[in-house]
């Protein structure tokens with residue numbers, strides 16, 4: 042459910058016509074709906090209300106400060122994967138004690154920052170990382186709260202680039218090495234075992250892989266118990282999918298029901314790290330048609346947003362629905378919707394049935410709230426687009442459009458070239 046809807050043939054975000062925002066801020070731009078973000082968080086959180094739980098929004102899905110602040114106000118914690126995300130989360134008002142730190146490549150410096158802030162736990166992904174974390178904690182005369190990320194080796198049945206819980210993936214530790222990590226942590230005076238963690242992938246459209254992963258985590262917890270190790274937090278990661286086209290992911294209630302059923306005999310606080318499911322359908326990318334072009338083989342709609350603005354189609358061959366912002370009767374054509382970037386991979390849609398829009402018209406690329414702006418770049422020296430947040434009948438530019446000066450900020454011509 043989201044708050045982008047048509048009224049008198051015009052696309053609205055909540056109570057504001059998208060066309061009006063385009064006129065004021067120019068194109069392309071990202072547009073988020075505050076009511077949608079709020080609702081998504083509440084539905085997800087309430088689905089787990091029958092057990093002790095903490096929702097740690099996965100910051101990497103959309104890290105705009107305004108989005109983080111909105112979620113913080115709803116009670117969300119944060120799942121971070123870098124020092125930069127820690128900085129953002131704290132700036133946005135997410136309490137450190139609701140922050141979990143994931144990722145295979147944490148640096149000693151990032152660990153120090155997180156320990157200093159007092160985060161809830163480090164989801165440790167290798168023996169090497171465990172060693173470094175212990176050293177950092179010792180140097181600070183602290184005890185680092187630790188969970189080991191295990192790799193349960195279940196197939197999430199999603200795109201290979203976003204599957205993370207298979208033995209061949211770089212994430213987490215196999216069960217044998219994970220046990221070794223727990224035993225090392227148990228003896229280490231600078232580490233405190235507080236949790237166990239797994240995250241099997243993204244855009245999952247079935248509940249069964251989550252349940253399977255949870256069963257394997259539970260079996261592993263039994264084993265830990267025999268070594269006198271127990272945990273307070275069971276972190277099941279994120280990964281619940283959303284509707285982009287014709288997927289039918291389980292609603293949060295169904296996902297929660299299946300997990301709660303498995304968890305009722307355990308005395309742990311469940312930690313969840315949803316990203317996409319909270320923000321994906323709360324955002325769109327608005328772009329303007331520049332040109333229409335036909336070759337002997339194909340039709341192209343050339344728009345002013347490219348793969349530098351929205352990478353998912355080029356990167357994952359991802360599907361995003363694309364609709365005209367002003368609907369009227371038009372013939373349907375089959376065309377590629379492409380950007381201005383000098384790459385063949387620069388497309389938003391391929392061989393898509395789409396109304397025949399003319400240059401100057403606006404298109405909305407739907408479901409672009411997750412892994413949209415955060416993956417944008419300056420490739421082809423294109424300033425990144427602004428982000429706009431709508432709330433009821435008002436809109437706010439929550440990140441301004443970059444300008445040319447910003448493009449070269451930090452660059453320098455060395456003396457020998459002067």
Ligand SMILES: *Cc1c(COP(=O)(O)O)cnc(C)c1O
Pocket residue numbers: 099101102120143144240242243244278279280281314315316317318411
């Ligand atoms: C990316 C990621 C998430 C969020 O995944 P979604 O599919 O967006 O819900 C959660 N936890 C970890 C460790 C991640 O890397």
